[in-house]
Amino acid sequence: MINGSNKIGYQESSESTQVTYAFEATTLKTLPEAFHTATTKEVNTAVEKAKLAFGVYRKTSPRQRAHFLRLIADEIEALGSELIQRAMAESGLPEGRVTGERGRTTGQLRLFADLVEEGSWVDAVIDPAMPDRKPLPRLDIRRMLVPVGPVVVFTASNFPLAFSTAGGDTASALAAGNPVIIKAHESHLGTNELVATAILRAAEKSGMPDGVFSSLNSMGYEVGSQLVMHDDVASVAFTGSYRGGKALFDLAQKRKNPIPVFAEMGSINPVFVLPQAVQERGVALAQELAGSITLGVGQFCTNPGLIIAIDTPEARQFCEALAKAIETTQYGIMLNEGIRTNFEQKVRHLSSIDPVTLLGASLNEQLPHTVRATVATVSGSDFLEHPHLREEVFGPFSLVVLCADRLEMEAVATDLEGQLTATLMTGDDDDLYVGKLFDLLTQKVGRILFDGVPTGVEVGHAMHHGGPFPATTDSRFTSVGTKAILRFVRPVAYQRVPAALLPDALKDENPLGIWRKVNGIFTKDPL
């Protein structure tokens, strides 16, 4: 079933003799299929097809798009164990996690189908004519969000399904009415091809235009750069490293017509464990945090990489409990060799910084190609003096910062760069700390949470998974949850447009039955 071809719309294409192979993450053994790197011609054809498809796809009805999205979910499920086995092999993730991620992926697709049918996301606003207004009459003006055009999605290494081929970026871009072109991640080329095939089957079954979806294989940066620089690409979504995301962002800003790059790039997700919380439930918190640090071998963008506490005897016990919990964890298979060696180098480097003390690391037998979950500690003043300690260590690592007092803890909070999340673990009497920290942190993060771990990002209406730079390149948008659709649209105002030409969402009679703002008031009523 996997043949290593690029999918240029409904066409399979393997023009290049340059091929690359997928690896089995646990053994580093090469998997059999040769994946053909997309040629410049194939890249251009994919974008041209997407441009043509856009002309048709942007005019599909909400019901048609919802049907398409639900069919994708069905087709992914129909791949059955072949997909699960392949994703496990390529990612090294265990079956439970991969099955769960598939559920998240199909759930996401169905959620966007519901969103599109519910329809209020288009933010329809109608200011009807007021011919008698003084000093000037008001003309009929209506406004709604419309799709922007072909979207390029870079699949993420750490979520081979939920942030990849049919993940949140693809689901939201398709839901909005945009064709999608995938730049497949080298770490899960087979998984990508299986899911791409499922999407194309769904597209064919629902009569979607050729080019509404394409998937391109690549080695290195060339295919990605060509896509980002192509005149007819309208938007880009990326989840990965700061270096990768920032490079794509910079590239896109240099275009003749700059385009948005929504890059979600990394975060150390500080967790402030306040004194009363430490006293009341230090050991339990240590265990909860150890679970969060090692979840998915620490390869979550919301992994708690920084834990901040006041240096008390109880905090020292908390550190011991955390070390003990980490010591009992299994060695973990990382997503690929690059991520693994990067993790080991960074941990080694941080541990070598003089004031950093190792707290503990996994003591279980180290299998080949695995890493040891590790926790270390440093004083607040040393943390403030060493900017390197703010850098993300992608993987199962966390640094506990023990602060001399409340002011030093606030200084650490003040010192942080933009983050996806920040967490406050609070006890009954931590009010002295909470107000100021809440205020400081809210200005630096996309999501602030109390008394829970940051991993586990709910896919809902209220979720914001984003954050000020450098967590993302655009803090105004989320990559998780229904609001993710807002990345791939722009408003258009329709002034005195004849009824027959108005999009359904703006017609007097409200044929879609959606919530709209008419004369500044929310209503589902016709005009």
Add this chain to the structure above:
Amino acid sequence: MINGSNKIGYQESSESTQVTYAFEATTLKTLPEAFHTATTKEVNTAVEKAKLAFGVYRKTSPRQRAHFLRLIADEIEALGSELIQRAMAESGLPEGRVTGERGRTTGQLRLFADLVEEGSWVDAVIDPAMPDRKPLPRLDIRRMLVPVGPVVVFTASNFPLAFSTAGGDTASALAAGNPVIIKAHESHLGTNELVATAILRAAEKSGMPDGVFSSLNSMGYEVGSQLVMHDDVASVAFTGSYRGGKALFDLAQKRKNPIPVFAEMGSINPVFVLPQAVQERGVALAQELAGSITLGVGQFCTNPGLIIAIDTPEARQFCEALAKAIETTQYGIMLNEGIRTNFEQKVRHLSSIDPVTLLGASLNEQLPHTVRATVATVSGSDFLEHPHLREEVFGPFSLVVLCADRLEMEAVATDLEGQLTATLMTGDDDDLYVGKLFDLLTQKVGRILFDGVPTGVEVGHAMHHGGPFPATTDSRFTSVGTKAILRFVRPVAYQRVPAALLPDALKDENPLGIWRKVNGIFTKDPL
């Protein structure tokens, strides 16, 4: 009253000996006051004060902010004829226009006050906890838009009031909860100072923190560049030329932490005059368009710089009527010498391009420092061959493109770059043209309008004044209308945040009484 100082929050400051003078637009005579260019230290102090003020201002209640905005409107009105006279002197605009623009400015401020009080703009979304959900319980998550931080506003040459010191950018940034720092335009330094003083009086009366508003004078690019590059500036709004806007955009993308620059840069606002419209009311349309072309001496961003028709005998009559209407217009005083010479050079250059034919120009006596409204014509095929003809000529100029047939007209539409507006002038039987053009143009513009001129931008809920690059740097946002507030905010998700800490907009009891989306349903009900 005008003393040429910078306003660094509540402090007047004139540290530099480098001064610049305002000019009377009609005579080019220097006005008496010396305006002190802001020094680097003054720039930094303004931003530092804004940063500190943000800590307080972001937490003001909607009612407090609305009160502040209304007081600004009152204080602007209280400036009375001093403001009108000064704006007339510096801009060369007639009294009626300046008075009208003041009304637009104060109306805008009051509209944003209403918007802030109505409150639904924060897009509050609440997904309450579902402890019994399977397989995992849902945690309480709430989301709303929060202000981003200090906003720098570059005032526009062409609207000394409505797109300047207390214009739409300032009103929307303040309404959202952000401090504002003005980079005053050299063409109306005195007008700026008067309005800045009014804003500061309103700020003091309403107890706003020092630094919520500052205004800086400058010569050249230095002050603007320093502001855009300052680490603590969060966002930038600009209305002006492509060159200026793109330079600021590029600068901001090169920052260590890139920030958005909302630059509204220019547009030729194509007007398609369809055959039946020409036949039914060609002469009336010519007069209406001549009025739009010369409105404000053509210095509107929505000025119709391109008129496209099918080359028929009636279209030739339309051209004659347009030429005649233009010939009777008065010579116009332009906003400043730079704009005037630029206009004359561009018209001269375009007229020298071989296939371009002059249709007509103002025949009245040319007063000093004025320009002649001018219309010219070119064939569709020549237009398609000469890319220079797509460039904006800022001022009272329009080019009529006479196309051989419908396909050529569609080719012209396809060929256009991003625009603020496009207009279709239609007659009873133009259906053959309308569908395709509507479809093509909607993809290129921020506002599509039928049977009306693009000048006259309604300040309302449904307005979108923006458009794909190069019309603006960010097609997703508008600079006119209530949605302009969305430029200066970002979402934050609050997970399990204690009731006492939640912003009012997200509290269970809905104390602000605003529309919110709870469990995916719009409601004003408490939880």
